[in-house]
Amino acid sequence: MPTINSFIRFLHVSPNTTNVDIYCDEEILAKDLAYNKISDYTPTGPEDKRIQIFATSESEQLLLDTTVSVLPSEKITYAIIGTLPEISLLPIFLKVEPIENPEVLVRFANLSSNVPNLDVVFLENESFFTNVGYSEVTNYETILPDTYYVKLKPTDAKEIIFTSEAIELESGYAYTIYTLGLLGDTPALDVDYYYDQIPLLKAETSNNETWKTEKVISPSSNTSPKIIFTYY
Template sequence: MRDKKTSYIRLLHASPKAPAVDVYANGDNILADDLSYGEFTPYLPVMPGTYTIDIYPADNSDTPILTKELVLPEKTIATIAAIGELPELELFIVEDPKEPLQPNTSKIRFVHLSPDAPAVDVIEPNGSILFKDVSYKDITDYLSITPDTYTVEIAPTGTDNSVLFVPNIRLLPDAFYSLYAIGLVEGDPYLQLLIPLDGNSYIET
């Protein structure tokens, strides 16, 4: 049985061109082993408190590429993303808030983690704008939407110059999703959209 104060975190490697990494908390507690770009860990139960996070290249614990202190409140559900381009790596926290969800609906939001992309709009093929003028490191509010299969395009705000086309996004009922834009508009790895199920869909705190 979990402590009533338990929090839950997952890690996301969203730093373009960075190698696979190992992530440690408070010295020797490993949170992620050989986490590659674009990958998430499962949600991990952790106690609230202050943590020192060290990120190393996978299988090389000589010198961390990032050391950061992280304060985690109790009963939090969150994704902790490694973002930015080396050597300006940083940790970015995306909390999964508990909020009402009407039966047989889904909720989606957009998280802009592409370091060289301008502010963007997320658009449906019919021209309907789901999210508008979202800048790097912005997290939108959740939007209620009918469960279905969707196609979206991402374009610099105010233009129809699509930089990413994503078909066949299947949204199930009674669930929360985040659309994470990662990668680079100019260069490799190119811009892509990660669409995980958020922990607030099924984790009780």
């Protein structure tokens, strides 16, 4: 019986931490990953994995040495959070299904270590997510496709402490919107997002070509997730 593969990738949101090289069981997975960048997915067997994170600089300083447990058929984004020397990995699991037009799935992750619990406002003064603490990730909620300005406010206050640039949410897709940075410090508090999609798969054909497949959230409830084959 074939091994059931899982997929892992890394999001660097540790403020004032240099670019990093990431190793899994002493094999490099991501090199020179910069702040607020996300690596490609890597397929991996379901088991405990040793993750080591080194500074990309000449010092090659070891910043984190930890073990994560990867279960079968999981798709995990590990967010590198916290500030040195207390950085850690936060697993953010991908659990989405094809959704109907014209809906959008969206969730929120609070990855800013020095902010209070947050409410997230998309429209007017209505809180879409409430009381989200540091390192917490909400469930997905549906919202209509549109261009939004994401506003953050402390749960126990009315004052808006941050308003994002315009974020366009397209129908038929899922998004994780997250905070990063520091409130009242540098790098400054910010909001960004990534698409939640089924990972890339790579294999070699009999004539040594390489192909990859990508499944994304279906734009229609009447179709399966889209599969794209690319030869190169």
